[in-house]
Amino acid sequence: MKIACLWLFTTSLLFATDCISYQQAAKADITSCMEYLLDPALKYQPKNLIKSKNFQKLHSKTQNLGYHNAAVWFRGSFLTDAQQTKLLVFDYPILQRVQLWLYHNSKLVDYQINGLEVPIHKRQIQNRHIVFPISLPKGKTIFLIQIQSGTAIRYKAALLNPSHFAHFTEQDNLIYGIFSGIMIIMFLYNLFLFVEIREKSYLYYSLYVLSHLLCQLSYTGYAAQYLWPFSTWWSLHSIRGLFGFLFIFALLFTREFLNLKEQRMQKWIYFMSFLAIVQLVYSLCDFSGKSAMLLSVTAALFCILLIAFGVYAYRKKEMNAKYYLVAWSFFLVSSFLMIFEVYGLLPNNLFFNHVMLIGSGIEVTLLSLALANQINILKNKEIAAKEKLLEQSKEIQKLQDEINRRLEEKVRERTAVILKQQEELENQIQMARSIQHALLPKDLPILHNAEVYYLYKPMMQIGGDFLDILVHDDKLGLFLCDVSGHGVPSALLASMVKISLMTWRYTIEDPVQTLKDIEDRMRDKLDGNFLTAQVFCIHLDNSEFSAASAGHLPFFIKRHNGGVERIKPAGGIISDYIRVSRRVMNGKLQHGDRLVCFTDGVIEARNNQGEEYGENIVCEYLDRYANEPVSVFCNQLFEKVTSANNTDPEDDIAILAMDWKG
Structure with a gap:
């Protein structure tokens, strides 16, 4: 910004062609x-260069050589009739x-350096001006x-008495102090309104x-x-860098103030924001x-x-558009007047020297008044809305x-x-429970060399665990499966498994084939579910057995001599x-051996401390009730895993066991 009030012309100046005679002016x-x-x-x-003839006369009225990457030399001379101390x-x-x-x-006789590269505190005259x-x-x-300089080369210079320089400095400080005070008040006022x-x-x-003030x-x-x-680097680069922030905040304010929410307006705002950041x-990076x-x-x-x-918003009849256009018009007019004064088209006086400050102050004030008026408009709208809401509330009360x-x-x-549907649903679930229990073995087989027993309790009224027992041609077949999930879907799939076992008698000697038949019949019917299963074939005439697993838990054999074997056939x-x-797993039973298999509801049950029992509970009860009938063993184990915490089981529970007496 020019501070042209420092350079007032006087009639006491006497000019020669290349020398100024300086007496007591x-x-x-x-x-x-x-x-x-x-x-x-x-x-x-x-x-x-003292006597060089390469110098050219300055003829431009603008006193501005524009931008040059080169250094620019200026030469002149003073003529005095006595020694003088002055400020250039x-x-x-x-x-x-x-x-x-x-x-x-x-x-x-003298050499000095000044400019923005020299910190203020290192200058002989600590002033914003370049003073020698x-x-x-x-x-x-x-x-x-x-x-x-990376700026335009403006070369207007003057020689002043220290007292006059102090006077003009005070005048400038007063003008810029008033301007800064206005800007700070507007900043704090609008910040308070935002809060x-x-x-x-x-x-x-x-x-x-x-950002405008900075x-x-x-x-x-x-x-x-x-x-x-103390920062010469920022003193140089802030001159242009701060304008980037000014542009960005001006765009954001314009968008909110004029309510520019349309997509094409947003695209322009994004483009100009990107340009401002660049x-x-x-x-x-560059000066x-x-x-x-x-x-x-x-x-x-x-x-x-x-x-x-602003014109677009005015045509849309935005209430703030008029204030916006008037405010920006003052700013632009003051900008043009400043440019005309710089190029010598307007007189060099106090008003035109500070016309940019005047325009900026008017612009900021008008926009602040517009924002304040916006509050009144919003309050009036709020009052009108409340009155309308009160009338509507009376009508609503009538309808309420x-x-x-x-x-x-x-x-x-x-x-x-709902009560009727609930009753029907409970009846249907009870019917489903009866049907599922009907699918379980009704009577335990009576065999001279084996005793079989099972227990089953679903987590809900119906569940996805299923077991079956088959005696055919001196062979005893045992089957246990666990369908993923709980409730009705799992129970339906378990029922389908039962249907798949209709031809079990034909493959009773080959447990692997039995599982393959189930897999073929259940293909594309599981709908994302899966099941695990175990199949046993015990030859009643020679005590040999074969077993196969479809990813099921291991089964245990309590031997008559006291040992417990954990067996898990391979299979997914x-x-x-x-x-x-x-693959099939083959083995042989001895008199007094006990075979037991179960679903994960047994080992995942929790004790009073909230810890899972795990497989150890099965081994423990096999040892504890080794001399008791298989039914006692099953009931004691079942009671143990279902009575902890006095809560319902977290999963279906099924236990299938057999004592070999052959």
């Missing part, structure tokens, strides 16, 4: 007596590096100035105001002087003219797009009694239907998805 613009020379390769030395001040605080050489009688305190001897003094009503537009606007302070050098005086990242051009293009696109958003009466009647009717489960091979 309080301030003097030295720009018009300077010549310039571009130095792209940095090949020139100051002492060689540049009207562009964000120049990156400015070096000054003073020559008197072809001898170097110089002592001018009597006679002619030649000055050389070299400027290297109170949780409306995102107030948060985005407060962040927009804060951009202004960074551009005018106040941020480098007061906010981050500009932000690039500005932090050349390229990043400046990117910032200029981005800023132009944002101005056009934000105005287009009628609805309650009908609802109670419906509830009574539905309750009666029966399911719709896999087919596995199974």
Whole structure:
């Protein structure tokens, strides 16, 4: 931002073609007596440029050479009739590096360096401006100035008395202090509103105001002087980097403030947000003219797009669109006036020097008033909505009694239907339970050399465990299976297994074939379930037995001599998805041996401490009741695993056992 109030012209200036005669004037613009020379390769030395004829006259009224990757040299001279101490001040605080050489009688009498690369606390004059305190001897003094900067090369400079510089500094500080105070008040005010009503537009606007203020302070050098005086890197890059945040928060605020929820509007917002992020990242990585051009293009696109958003919202009759357009119009007009003043199209005075601050202040104030007005509009809408709601509540109250009466009647009717359906369901489940029990062996076979016993208890009224006993041609067949799951589905599958055993008598001597027949008949009927099974064939005439398993638990044989054998034939489960091979296991029983098989409900039952019994409970009871009839053993084991915790079993329980007496 220009601080052109430092450079007031006076009639006491006496100009020569390349020399300014400085007597006792309080301030003097030295720009018009300077010549310039571009130095792209940095090949020139100051002492060689004192009398160089390569310099060119400055004819531009804008006092701006634009962006150059090269260093730019300026040359001029002062003529005094007595020694003077003055301040040489540049009207562009964000120049990156400015070096000054003073020559008197072809001898170097002073050298200084300044600019954003020099921290404020290391400058001779700790001020946001680029200020060189110089002592001018009597006679002619030649000055050389070299400027290297990633910003535009603006070369307007003036020579001032320290007292006048202090006066103009106080004036500038007052103006920017008022502006900063307005911006901070608007930031805190809208942030407070966001905390109170949780409306995102107030948060985005407060962040927009804060980033706007930081951009202004960074551009005018106040941020480098007061906010981050010790970071030269951030002093350089914040000038353009902060604009990325400004663009992003302006977009977010515009979206919420104008209620731009349409998909095509969102696409534009996402695109410009991406462009703002690119500009932000690039500005932090580069401080050349390229990043400046990117910032200029981005800023132009944002101005056009934000105005287009306002026009679009106004045509949609959004209530905030008028405030938005007026506020942005003030900002854009002030921006154009500042540009016209920079290019010499408008007079250089206090108003036009600070027209950008005036426009920004008006814009921020108008938008804050619009947000405040939005609260009143929302309150009025809320009051109207409450009144309408009160009227509707009276009508609703009238309907409520009628609805309650009908609802109670419906509830009574539905309750009666549910009770009837529940009764029918219980009857059907009881019938299913009777049918399932009918599928179990009705009478235990009476054999001279074997005694068979079983117990079965489903987790619910019906379950998925199933067992069967078959005596055919001096052979005793034992079958036990466990269908996955519980309740009605498992019981139905168990019933299908019973049907699959209708031809068991033909394969009683081959347990593996028996399991294969079941697998074939149950194929594509399990619907994701599976079952495990064990089949035994005991030859009653010679005490030999064969067994096969379909992924079932191991079975145990308590030998007459006291040992307990744990036997698990190889073989996988029966399911719709896999087919596995199974192998038969052969053995021989002795007089007094006891064979027992069971489902997982036995070993997964829990004791009073909540721990599973495991297979040890079977071995323990085989030892404890070895001399008792098989029925006593089964009942004691069954009582043990079903009585713990006084709770119902967590799974179906089936026990099938046989004592060999041959």
